[in-house]
Amino acid sequence: MRAIFVAFLDALSRAKSDLGFLVQKEFKQFFRNSFLPRMLVGFPIVAILVIPWVANMEIKNINLSIVDFDKSTLSNELIAKIEAGDYFKVVQNALSFESAKECIYLAKCDIIVEIPNDFEANMLSQSASIALYANAINSTKGTLGAGYLSNIITEFSAEKNAKILNWQGFGTTSATNTTNVNLSNTANLGNLEILSLYAYNPHLDYKLYMIPALTVMVLTLLCGFLPAFNIIGEKQSGNIEQINVSPLPKSLFIISKVIPYWIMGIVVISVCFLLAFVVYGFASRGGYGSIFVFALVYILVVTGLGLVISNYSNTMQQAMFVSYFFILILILLSGLFTSIKSMPLWAQMLTLANPLRYFIESLRAIFLKGDNLLDSPFLWWDLCALVGFALVFNLWAIVSYKKQS
Structure with a gap:
């Protein structure tokens, strides 16, 4: 042994x-x-x-073609708000929708924002609409870009709706992250504030x-x-x-x-x-x-x-x-x-x-x-x-x- x-x-x-x-x-x-x-x-x-x-999966530098048929003060304010962020860049102010479609076809822009006639008047009568046409060849960029734009437009609409209420004599209303304001039923007006907290990566880096x-x-x-x-x-x-x-x-x-x-x-x-x-x-x-x-x-x-x-x-x-x-x-x-x-x-x-x-x-x-x-x-x-x-x-x-x- x-x-x-x-x-x-x-x-x-x-x-x-x-x-x-x-x-x-x-x-x-x-x-x-x-x-x-x-x-x-x-x-x-x-x-x-x-x-x-x-x-980097973050979507930035999204090129826009703006078709503004209204050319009102309100539509100009909306365009300025869209351009103020880091995500969008207006590369074309098209005179017609066909011209904007050609811009997407040539891959010079990613999304068309069409502002219809009487946009400002319709905002005052609570029936305004805006059309977004996204190039979905890159589906991620198209869907996320359209989502970012929708959020900006929704926020813009909430701010303007709050001002309209104030003008109509319904008092001061907070417009911070306000959604679903129903102007046709002013007796049931309310604010919905959404507070988002991001766990583990608070700055979304x-x-x-x-x-x-x-x-x-x-x-x-x-x-x-x-x-x-x-x-x-x-x-x-x-x-x-x-x-x-x-x-x-x-x-x-x-x-x-x-x-x-x-x-x-x-x-x-x-x-x-x-x-x-x-x-x-x-x-x-x-x-x-x-x-x-x-x-x-x-x-x-x-x-x-x-x-x-x-x-x-x-x-x-x-x-x-x-x-x-x-x-x-x-x-x-x-x-x-x-x-x-x-x-x-x-x-x-x-x-x-x-x-x-x-x-x-x-x-x-x-x-x-x-x-x-x-x-x-x-x-x-x-x-x-x-x-x-x-x-x-x-x-x-x-x-x-x-x-x-």
């Missing part, structure tokens, strides 16, 4: 020594390529500094929503692609044959591939959150301990997936195409850019087999809502799911690696 125990300790000590040498080899290979260290730092910097500004998702994307691309390309590079150069004929176990070789990218992934996520704080002033409401726990497990997931892909690929082109295919599908089905609940039911079911979904949901819950592993059972379910993915992919990588004796 003692001899077996001593042999086990010797094997463990030798494995530690072998693992140390293999990890050193991986780091030397990584830093020998001058491009990779620059990309490790440069990619998260570009992603955090540039993408939140361009990958889309960048705050995107920072966690972009961090996940950077980790996925770096820690998923690089391990796969690393092994393929060794296959093509013939260096891996020296490992294949050595007595090293497959598990030790796979672990030596995982550890360097584990460390690099922690560096990457640290850079992302440091930039988020320095540039945007965003800090995690739930602290960073839970975030790093999830990151450590998630890095194992994507690194294991990259190693599995490399084991079944013989050339760099094969590894690139397969990696792009899987990572593109995983990103699209993760809720990174679009809500999972807005997907069809079959797509929502597919997201349950997507590790990115669990990491993004957890990261947003920690970063935005202030959850942490100490008081949120939902985070533990997500963490267990990621641990399961990590075990499956890394065991698959060990089993699928073909080591020649």
Whole structure:
């Protein structure tokens, strides 16, 4: 029994020594390529500094064509109110509706606002109407733009209705967020004030929503692609044959591939959150301990997936195409850019087999809502799911690696 125990300790000590040498080899290979260290730092910097500004779902700079048949004081006030915001820009004051339609056809404007004849007179008689024609090729821009315009026009109508009531001798009426004022039934006049409070993102800053998702994307691309390309590079150069004929176990070789990218992934996520704080002033409401726990497990997931892909690929082109295919599908089905609940039911079911979904949901819950592993059972379910993915992919990588004796 003692001899077996001593042999086990010797094997463990030798494995530690072998693992140390293999990890050193991986780091030397990584830093020998001058491009990779620059990309490790440069990619998260570009992603955090540039993408939140361009990958923005907020609709701004909507071009309008105004067809004002009334040309009254009231219609001019309405146009001025529309132009006063940051969302709309009047690019054409059309004389006819046909001219405005041509503007939409040429993609020079997004929405037509048609103000009919006798608009001012009809406002006084409580029967005014305005037509909005939105270019719905981009349905998001069309519907949201028309919605913004409707809110502005409704607010304008409420303000003018309140003044009309005041002129008609019904007293002073607050026009702040007033809707559904019925002028034909002045005995039942009332104000409905709507107070909207936005939880977790009070200023509706889309960048705050995107920072966690972009961090996940950077980790996925770096820690998923690089391990796969690393092994393929060794296959093509013939260096891996020296490992294949050595007595090293497959598990030790796979672990030596995982550890360097584990460390690099922690560096990457640290850079992302440091930039988020320095540039945007965003800090995690739930602290960073839970975030790093999830990151450590998630890095194992994507690194294991990259190693599995490399084991079944013989050339760099094969590894690139397969990696792009899987990572593109995983990103699209993760809720990174679009809500999972807005997907069809079959797509929502597919997201349950997507590790990115669990990491993004957890990261947003920690970063935005202030959850942490100490008081949120939902985070533990997500963490267990990621641990399961990590075990499956890394065991698959060990089993699928073909080591020649």
